[in-house]
């Protein structure tokens with residue numbers, strides 16, 4: 144090997160040892176009589192020292208020629224440092240260099256390779272291999288590695304078998320568009336890249352594998368949105384002969400195992416909340432439960448006082464921003480502007496300030512007496528010093544809008560600490576979701592999800608009310624995983640497809656293989672998939688998933704390093720029968 148030790152390894156106890164290190168030149172400090180160089184590798188940094196008069200002159204001269212990011216091998220003697228650096232593990236020592244070999248020179252990097260870099264996003268993406276040299280990015284990938292290892296440890300101990308499923312498949316409807324791959328051999332025919340291994344894992348249950356998992360790439364051609372990756376990784380799992388309860392316990396176990404073994408955190412047992420309740424209390428099917436600020440409905444208290452907005456509203460609901468009663472006019476205007484942005488889409492915001500002096504002031508003083516407003520503050524359990532923020536309108540929309548405001552206030556009040564973790568199961572999702580554009584129902588999870596048996600009778604009369612045996616795991620307001628108990632008989636699956644608007648023929652063409660498999664002894668089964676990139680970013684306390692992916696795409700879906708998507712030659716196009724001319 145080109146080294147005896149790594150750059151993160153040497154300590155005071157190694158003093159006087161003659162060692163060889165190899166790594167990259169991070170930084171040089173030249174004081175004239177002394178020259179210091181920080182040598183970096185994956186494991187850390189070791190300080191090298193060259194002293195005018197004490198080190199051979201040609202060695203000092205050579206040290207001076209080393210540029211940033213040169214790859215060098217150095218020999219030297221470990222010595223105690225005069226001024227120690229307690230910020231790094233090797234900070235008690237330095238290496239008195241006795242020989243240097245330049246293994247490779249380097250061009251000046253386009254940005255500084257340190258924890259805080261001057262490189263913008265796009266530049267860092269273009270030179271991702273250099274960005275990956277930086278500690279924070281490297282550490283994120285090391286965390287990911289640990290997460291994957293611990294996932295395998297847990298699932299293996301629970302008798303799960305990791306099975307690879309194909310990447311060239313036929314489309315699986317998970318609600319997004321497929322990426323397709325033209326077949327050269329079969330002109331005019333296409334493979335699709337899997338949006339998930341859903342049908343394959345179900346077939347593995349029919350095969351008797353019983354407990355399957357896979358850490359697997361999935362592909363969805365969705366509209367671009369910040370922080371969405373066209374290819375991403377799931378921890379994909381399926382189990383047979385289980386009830387929903389078994390799945391919840393098994394995967395709560397996985398998440399708690401990860402917290403314990405990756406972060407050293409004992410996560411308390413994960414509470415459960417029904418979808419309807421989550422919507423009512425938080426206006427979201429993925430509530431951030433790190434903080435309270437729950438919704439309080441005051442519809443009844445507001446009626447009959449001639450305030451037109453509330454008179455016509457189906458729901459009047461608000462939150463209590465504790466300690467915010469003294470917000471200035473400007474601050475409140477900013478909140479109103481926030482909810483009026485097209486992304487939120489509310490018409491306005493009503494506020495009630497329960498001032499610290501005990502008086503009540505609101506934006507609807509004209510319509511409500513202080514006593515009436517007092518009844519509101521009582522319903523909110525508000526104290527002097529609190530600020531009520533109230534919205535009104537159609538129930539579902541108003542809840543969604545208030546959810547945005549709740550999250551904003553959570554941020555403003557510092558209630559969304561990234562090092563604090565709160566997990567939640569959200570259950571009993573609606574089976575179907577009305578799609579206004581297509582004017583028909585879509586499967587909210589996917590078409591293989593089983594309706595709650597007691598709700599099946601509603602499928603014809605009130606499809607929107609049918610609940611599914613489906614569940615999501617939510618951590619800190621982010622959906623990190625979701626799954627369901629599956630349909631496992633042909634008749635129900637066929638019925639489901641027909642409710643989703645598939646003709647019998649279409650269903651057979653697309654999913655005949657699965658329905659046929661159900662006729663050959665399919666066991667009851669169900670599963671879940673976790674978004675692995677997202678899970679890693681939450682564990683890492685980061686907002687973006689990008690740094691938890693070694694080579695991510697940018698927000699426009701491009702890999703700017705290898706410069707793709709890109710055109711292909713006419714030759715290739717012809718071979719694939721995508722053009723016919725020439």
Ligand code: ASP
Pocket residue numbers: 317338339340341380625626627670671672
């Ligand atoms: N295939 C589903 C998904 O990717 C997860 C599941 O139902 O297991 O969301």
